[in-house]
Amino acid sequence: MTPDPTYDWLFSRTRAAAGRERGPQAARELLDRLGAPDRRFRSLRVVGTNGKGSTCAMLEAGLLAAGVRTGRFTSPHLHRFEERIRIAGEELAPARTREFVAWAQREAPEFAFFDLTLGLAAQTFAESGVEVAVMEAGVGGLSDATQALENVDAVLLTNVGLDHTAALGDSIAQIAADKAGAALSGAPLLSTAVGGEAQAAVQAAAERSGALLYLPETHPDLFALPHAPALAGAHQRQNAALALAALRLLGYDDGLEAALGASWPGRLERFGCQGRTVLLDGAHNPAAAQALAASLPRADTLLFGGFARKDTAQTVAPLLPLASQLVWTAPDEEGEVADPQALAARYGGEAQPNPRQALDRALALTPAGGTLLVTGSLYLVGLLRETLLQAGAGIQVG
CATH class of the missing domain: 3.40.1190.10 (Mur-like, catalytic domain)
Structure with missing residues (x-):
């Protein structure tokens, strides 16, 4: 900007x-x-x-x-x-x-x-x-x-x-x-x-x-x-x-x-991109992550980026069973973020600190017709929502 x-x-x-x-x-x-x-x-x-x-x-x-x-x-x-x-x-x-x-x-x-x-x-x-x-x-x-x-x-x-x-x-x-x-x-x-x-x-x-x-x-x-x-x-x-x-x-x-009938962007919001469904949700604490996991039976790929001041371990815990592919990123280049490399070393998956590059990688890991879940921070969701809109991704209803 x-x-x-x-x-x-x-x-x-x-x-x-x-x-x-x-x-x-x-x-x-x-x-x-x-x-x-x-x-x-x-x-x-x-x-x-x-x-x-x-x-x-x-x-x-x-x-x-x-x-x-x-x-x-x-x-x-x-x-x-x-x-x-x-x-x-x-x-x-x-x-x-x-x-x-x-x-x-x-x-x-x-x-x-x-x-x-x-x-x-x-x-x-x-x-x-x-x-x-x-x-x-x-x-x-x-x-x-x-x-x-x-x-x-x-x-x-x-x-x-x-x-x-x-x-x-x-x-x-x-x-x-x-x-x-x-x-x-x-x-x-x-x-x-x-x-x-x-x-x-x-x-x-x-x-x-x-x-x-x-x-x-x-x-x-x-x-x-x-x-x-x-x-x-x-x-x-x-x-x-x-x-x-x-x-x-x-x-x-x-x-x-x-x-x-109200809408609220970035809360289990669905996009269609490259033949995949991308779900954006700003869950950033344990309670929100538990609610998100309870509402989503599965996803193929999890793209997560959060801040160090949050309880990352408790937030990630209910999300890990949802997806077989994991990509860790940083929601902000300047803030004190949860280190993507450390998260990958602890939980498996790949670390890609640049969030836009992480989105590209997560989409590549998601099979055609599959689902990618992006979560961990509203800042990450806002950034990647804008990226999806600029790329012509369509918002899906239902």
Whole structure:
């Protein structure tokens, strides 16, 4: 990609570079500096380990179909930064990003990337007359920047798994407590999280905050699915149940079918390429990999690339039985990646650090009519999705 000073500066604003700790305090400071735009629309806040983006996509589709002017804030993006911020179903205009970054460089250079992105989303939603914004948390719940948001109509918790342990804690109980800590007094807290520790944390958070708790066990009709969602994978039924429960609870029943028909790129997404099926899925932690493996009976070839900060061994474990051919790559040339050579030495298969060359090799190893699974990182999926599209690969339905 051609260097762009706007995006280069924005992406350089890591928390370390900004000297800011995680948490909602800085985000609230920035939102107030912007005139508290989050008070001019209502928010649905989505937290959880996996499935947040899919749930947000279904909520957005449902709200739009119900006639609501809707904003959507998600992360990360696959191809373009502006995918993160949508108004009425359309991506943010790049000119608006440049305008905001120019302001931030002058007036708010001390803030971190996620806080700035959240501020840009909130300001744009307010200026665009958004009625309801679907807001995806970054990491955690109580400790996430989105906890700064005011005027929150409901909090949705998808699930709880071991991820971001350095920030949230190294046990399910600790992670669940942080995520469920997003609960707000008097507001609905809807959750499809399963497991004793996760459910106990959700119950405790609801009691502590005074949130109104809705679970599939307590309100089965609210979470009922009339049919499977368009998004592939058994785990998407859980995400769809959560989205539909929120839509029903808040009175947007007219949007239920549209929610079930929503799409979300890079999640068990199918492409046809060179007479093969290529499946792209951004599973990047053990829980996501287990859900992916449960939804896919087999593949001929696995192309995997992940980051060193993740639990690679536990993520790879459920995927290895799926495929007889293995190719290991790096999702990012600059990040601290899980070493492809080390993975090949440990699990077998071939190492090809260049992801595009790895895709070519994986396709060559996959027999005609066979299936190649690409997974391990949303960054890898985004890069190779763009490569497939540029090569004329077709997206397959079903």
